[in-house]
Amino acid sequence: MSLFPGLNEAFLQIVDPCTAGDPDQDGVLWTNLSRRQIARELRPFGFRVGVSIVTQLLKRHRLGRRKARKTLPLGENASRNRQFEIIAGYRAEFMNSPDPVVSVDTKHKEFLGLLFRIGRLYTQQAKKALDHDFPSSALGVIFPHGLYDLKRNLGHLNLGLSHDTSRFACDSIAYWWQTHGRPAYPNARRMLLLFDGGGSNAANRYVFKYHLEQLANHLGLELRVAHYPPYCSKYNPIEHRLFPHVTRACQGLLLQSLQVACDAMRKTHTKTGLKTTVHVLTGDYPLKEGYPDDYRETIKIRFDAELPAWNYRAIPAKWDS
Numbered sequence: 001m002s003l004f005p006g007l008n009e010a011f012l013q014i015v016d017p018c019t020a021g022d023p024d025q026d027g028v029l030w031t032n033l034s035r036r037q038i039a040r041e042l043r044p045f046g047f048r049v050g051v052s053i054v055t056q057l058l059k060r061h062r063l064g065r066r067k068a069r070k071t072l073p074l075g076e077n078a079s080r081n082r083q084f085e086i087i088a089g090y091r092a093e094f095m096n097s098p099d100p101v102v103s104v105d106t107k108h109k110e111f112l113g114l115l116f117r118i119g120r121l122y123t124q125q126a127k128k129a130l131d132h133d134f135p136s137s138a139l140g141v142i143f144p145h146g147l148y149d150l151k152r153n154l155g156h157l158n159l160g161l162s163h164d165t166s167r168f169a170c171d172s173i174a175y176w177w178q179t180h181g182r183p184a185y186p187n188a189r190r191m192l193l194l195f196d197g198g199g200s201n202a203a204n205r206y207v208f209k210y211h212l213e214q215l216a217n218h219l220g221l222e223l224r225v226a227h228y229p230p231y232c233s234k235y236n237p238i239e240h241r242l243f244p245h246v247t248r249a250c251q252g253l254l255l256q257s258l259q260v261a262c263d264a265m266r267k268t269h270t271k272t273g274l275k276t277t278v279h280v281l282t283g284d285y286p287l288k289e290g291y292p293d294d295y296r297e298t299i300k301i302r303f304d305a306e307l308p309a310w311n312y313r314a315i316p317a318k319w320d321s
Helices: 007-018 035-045 051-060 080-095 166-184 206-219 237-241 243-250 258-266
Strands: 019-021 029-031 101-106 110-112 140-149 154-160 190-195 222-227 275-281 311-314
Touching: 007 035, 007 051, 035 051, 080 101, 080 190, 080 222, 101 166, 101 237, 110 258, 140 166, 140 237, 140 243, 140 258, 154 166, 154 243, 154 258, 166 190, 166 206, 166 275, 206 222, 206 311, 237 243, 243 258, 258 275
Parallel strands: 101 190, 154 275, 190 222
Antiparallel strands: 019 029, 101 140, 110 140, 140 154, 222 311
């Protein structure tokens, strides 16, 4: 830069009106000018430079084009940090046992058909999609319910064709255990399930606890549940160890059929060993399914003494007899 006296001053004068600071991070600046725009604006100052010189100027003055990161929580619960400590304790306990640790959540629903999807592919010709992404134009919808096995770094997706309900979530866990979990953990007597606080497995849903009790009886396993606090779903391992890679495997594809969606999601993998299996979980799961009228009085869920709304166990009925 020393070959161009006055270049730094001219550069700063150009970007100053279009530069802003981050109110949350002192000293972090950004500009919405492109490199070509900056190079063009330098010409009246007597500098005919290319984008490579502009790149050096941006780097020197710590200006970068970056996308926003979704890291700021909508709110914060007073017991947030304590719940993270409790979850860490359960994870450490189960990781040193013959029992599985499974992170569970439902990925956003996917519409089938010729609807546009973000992403690029290597193709000989551009794929043609509908010019409007109306859900009414879809050929169907799938609900990918995911389970991530922390010990084995393996993911599984059960694709529902009806609705994302509490019974669907528990049936999905049952399928994973019977098909993948039991062979991998033959000596297990319990399972640690890590959930978000909302959705079909919401911490405040009695219908979910009702179906969880039925699931424990069906599997003959103690189901230890730990929910992440409100506004903290991004810390659930499945959110950053499986779902982003599923999105990457499907980017740019037109999910024209259920088979195309299954084939794409099965390709989800990483260099660190993640592999993914996919199954279509058929069945009707109507919304607003309830629970027995007397369930709140007869509930057998065993709540922890500390933060019981987020930490509890479903124990098989035969264990109590």
